[in-house]
Amino acid sequence: MRAVLLRDLRLAMRVGGGFGLAIMFFLIVAVLVALGVGPDVALLSDISSGILWVIALLACLLSLDRIFSLDYEDGTLDHLVIAPLPLESVVLAKATAHWLTTGLPLGLVSPLVGLMLGLPAEGYLWLVLSLALGTPALSVIGTFGAALTLGLKRGGLLLSVLILPLYVPTLIFGAEVARRGSIGIELQTPLWMLLGLSFGVVAILPFASAAVLRINLR
Amino acid sequence: MRAVLLRDLRLAMRVGGGFGLAIMFFLIVAVLVALGVGPDVALLSDISSGILWVIALLACLLSLDRIFSLDYEDGTLDHLVIAPLPLESVVLAKATAHWLTTGLPLGLVSPLVGLMLGLPAEGYLWLVLSLALGTPALSVIGTFGAALTLGLKRGGLLLSVLILPLYVPTLIFGAEVARRGSIGIELQTPLWMLLGLSFGVVAILPFASAAVLRINLR
Amino acid sequence: MFMVLSVQDLCIARSGQVLMTDVNFELAAGQALIFKGPNGLGKTTFLRVISGLQPALSGKIHAKEDSFAYTAHADGVKPSLTVAENLQFWADIFDNQNIDTALSAFGLNDLKSRFAGLLSAGQKRRLCLARMLISNRPVWVLDEPSVSLDTASVTQLEEVIKQHLQNGGAALIVTHGHLDLGPSCKTVNLGEYKSNRAVYGDGAEAFL
């Protein structure tokens, strides 16, 4: 499992450009949102935490497609199925690699983006916390979607349509934690929900993904 | 050129799911934005036209990757280079196919999304018009980026980082037309700028893309 | 003789079409079987079924768990990793720390630090075959291994397989070309098992 993780990270670094590019991506999208919405600071600050969460979803989507498809096309996945390690751990390794190259950099850069969009000062801690708790769930759910659409070339849009509804609960609770944090009201409930959701998803969904992979490779 | 266009459309329909899925994608993203930002109608209506424009950009991004890369990987592009038709027209055909499967459905569904996000009634005409004028430019610019990153597997993020800055002028003028339209103030200047930009890009950039393709295939 | 694989009444299908029926054979340690048959007969499907990548329609396959190493038409090589990194990855997966013997067995030493995406077709094929040596698995399942290889490399490949057989391994090979593996190798014509029956899905009969 470590080997799969390391290899995926190395591939991501070498071709995707890794961290640096991911961070750039978030910054640019934030700028675009600012440009699209207009320069009204009050408005931007109201929507900042929500928009950051939506950006997190979209960044996931942009990279999901490639979680399995490259390995599938060149036959590597077949070898991994035969190899002496459970498919569940391959799935988990890939989800982890995905998180390390999207969720983590997003979490790191989110204060900066918050600053650009005028997030109130109390909001930073909660924004980062909500992203840290929520993005692992996004990666794991995304892996499930990628497994479902394995082998459908150009599955990009289909994948989005399958996955985005599954992202709804995470998004709502995550954005709610960040939003409430930024205006300083009680946020226990969404925080616990987010935590529970994330743990549940990470613990259970990889089994479903592995099952789906097996069906698809049949 | 017609053959390339038809084939790309057929491939998009058959695997990507075509129009229906593209339209769903826009709806879903709009829902996500609402879920992220919160249910406050006044707030949503302020950002609606800007968000729609940002969604247009992101939908382009999600599909750009595949404009050339599939044809490159399986060697089809080599054959197209040798074939008796200018590479410029291949580029234009591919940009057209891309527009027909992203820009067009977005334009069609934008009034509905506007409705959901509470766009003021005066805004619809201008929103649709700005998208109709602007999205062709997005597709052509995107084709240029896809040509640049040809052959870089997992080029997704790199492509985004290269392309998004090029999208800035189109975005600014397009969103400005839609925004001014929705609050009913004068919008001649951004409208003409958008029109000029779009024409210029469509007329000139395919040559650059073809040149870039030739260099990348060398 | 010690049997590493025995296949009884195997029946395989793909997309609702039965391809072969009643395939029976046994494979002993130290033995190789070369399968021949026309394009589209179902040889690839057959090897995938035996390796456990696809379910059989009916029949039994007896083999120890984790005994197969498989080489497919597709190379399974990552263009953006170097040759050594590609092999090292599989070495990690299979808990086998020595990639040097595999590299030198297929003459890849000079190419060690080149990106796999820059290899020529034959070099890539050799890299893909080198994985067999790393897997440490007793039964090698090879789908047209000699494709794109020049004559010298084919000889190298034959040597490697022979060595594997001498060490008590076994091999199932599909090829359209010629491979000389000495006396411990038998050729089987799969064309004899061809079937034309159609099924559709695994419960197709239910629909009639």
Next chain:
Amino acid sequence: MFMVLSVQDLCIARSGQVLMTDVNFELAAGQALIFKGPNGLGKTTFLRVISGLQPALSGKIHAKEDSFAYTAHADGVKPSLTVAENLQFWADIFDNQNIDTALSAFGLNDLKSRFAGLLSAGQKRRLCLARMLISNRPVWVLDEPSVSLDTASVTQLEEVIKQHLQNGGAALIVTHGHLDLGPSCKTVNLGEYKSNRAVYGDGAEAFL
């Protein structure tokens, strides 16, 4: 005799490494050349240079414009189009409305309406070769055309090439196997032109 291609002092390179130097040959209408050479020598690069897909380092290639049709290692086949749709696309591109002769020449008639993604390796290769017939180009450039083909299909391929030669076409073929194309075919060993000189980038001299 009418020359369709003449190559003078050709020198080819890839990634800053000169692969072959001073290649000279002429190809007449009705003639085929088979090139042989070890893996990684640069045969694929050589064919790509001749077809105009890559620039040569130096030397001259004389041929009429648009005279080449090229078959590569990669199949260039769209898995989600049917066999007929795949060919029809190229027929549209080359303004040649008849795909039936191409289909039947490679025994693809029965597979016409199957998705190309479901073809076996050899069937896919045949589809890829059928494109040559559709292109109507005089010089066929074939990079290991017989890979994955069974013996019957290899014979079919030989027939098709011979027919093409008789109709005044010509062919450049790289193969590691054996193709019997009759008397109008010569074999060239490319290994003789091998070079080990390194250059770096085509403007490299400027930096020395």
Next chain:
Amino acid sequence: MSLWEYANPVKFLNLSGRVLPWVALLSAICLVVGLIWGFFFTPDDYRMGSTVKIIYIHVPAALMAINAWFMMLVASLIWLIRRHHVSALAAKAAAPVGLVMTLIALITGAIWGQPMWGTWWAWDPRLTSFLILFQFYIGYLALWKAIENPDSAADLTSILCIVGSVFAVLSRYAVNFWNQGLHQGASLSLDKEKNVANEFYHPLLFSIAGFVFLFLVLVLIGTRSEIRIRRASVIVARKIR
């Protein structure tokens, strides 16, 4: 003799062929009675005027939209556990019906919302969660359409349906939470109205029954044609060698 016998496609075709006309008749009667009664023989509501009559389509459609998904969930579980083809095909046949029901509920709701709230659309939790349900249907159908091999498609869509159900329930809860404290949509809570107006309630029951039978009819027809399509393709596959 167990119920599972009817999981055999042939037996199912026989039985459903016999049942179908009667269910169709029943559905037609209930719908006609419910809708005519509701539209022409009930008074206008004192607050909502005649627009209240949309309720006879809106509410049954909304109920069926949810129940259709529930039926798909059960059928998917049966397919995964017992591998009866009919249940997989029934799930497939139910999806478009559920999708249309969802759409009807949303559209009639929107038409209703215009006079009631002065807007076509509001981010009310109920409406939002239906929009999300709509997306689940689309995803499910798109996956069926995208996969070639029918058995794999059945497996994958079943798993999607199960996982999706969990997330749909979570979403429903989340959406309720999301829009809790905001004033929007307070006027939607109709339970009070229900109690008030018994004369609306009885025709509504008829039209709900009519929608239930209609759903049954459509799913049976859909399943039967799916079975026939599969049978045809088996026969075709046999013919071509």
